[in-house]
Amino acid sequence: QTVLQGIILLPLRAICIAFLFLLAWLFASIATFCHPGKGSVPLKGWRRRMIQTTLSCLTRTLFFVMGFQVKVKGKIASLREAPIFVAAPHSSFFDAIISALTGMPSIVSRAENLSTPIFGTILSSLQPVSVSRQDPDSRKNTVTEITKRALSRGQWPQVI
Numbered sequence: 001q002t003v004l005q006g007i008i009l010l011p012l013r014a015i016c017i018a019f020l021f022l023l024a025w026l027f028a029s030i031a032t033f034c035h036p037g038k039g040s041v042p043l044k045g046w047r048r049r050m051i052q053t054t055l056s057c058l059t060r061t062l063f064f065v066m067g068f069q070v071k072v073k074g075k076i077a078s079l080r081e082a083p084i085f086v087a088a089p090h091s092s093f094f095d096a097i098i099s100a101l102t103g104m105p106s107i108v109s110r111a112e113n114l115s116t117p118i119f120g121t122i123l124s125s126l127q128p129v130s131v132s133r134q135d136p137d138s139r140k141n142t143v144t145e146i147t148k149r150a151l152s153r154g155q156w157p158q159v160i
Helices: 001-032 046-065 094-101 111-115 118-125 136-150
Strands: 106-111 129-131
Touching: 001 046, 001 094, 001 118, 046 094, 046 118, 111 118, 111 129, 129 136
Parallel strands: 106 129
Antiparallel strands: none
C-alpha cells in the first residue's frame, strides 16, 4: 500500500509543485515587468499587493502539497510594529514558510540567487537585500540597506 501511494503521490506532487513554481514565476514577472529601479525603488500599489497576496497564497499551497501544515498562534506583527523580522537559523527552506505566513517580506539573500532561473525572478519580486560574498564592503552595505528600509515608514516591506 505504501509503495502504491508513493508511485501515485510522488509524481502528482512533483507536477503540482512544478505548476505552482511556474505560476509564482508568472505573477512575479507580471509584478516586476517595467518596474523602474530594479530593487532600488520599492514596489507600490497593485504590484506590491499582487506579490503579497498571490505569492503568499501560492507558497502556502506549495508547502501544503509537500505535506506541511502550519498554524499561527498569536498575532503577526505589522510593518509599523516590526519593520525588521528576525528568523533563525536562516539556513533552510523553512524560512519560506515564515515568509509566506508574514506576507512575503523582503529577505536578505546572496546576490548569486537572483540569477537562478525561475527562482531568481520570484526572489527579485520580493525585493531582497543582496549580499555579495566577493565585495569586502558587502556587510556594511547590507546593514545600511536594512537600516534604510526599516526607517522608511512603511514604503518598503518588512525585512526578514
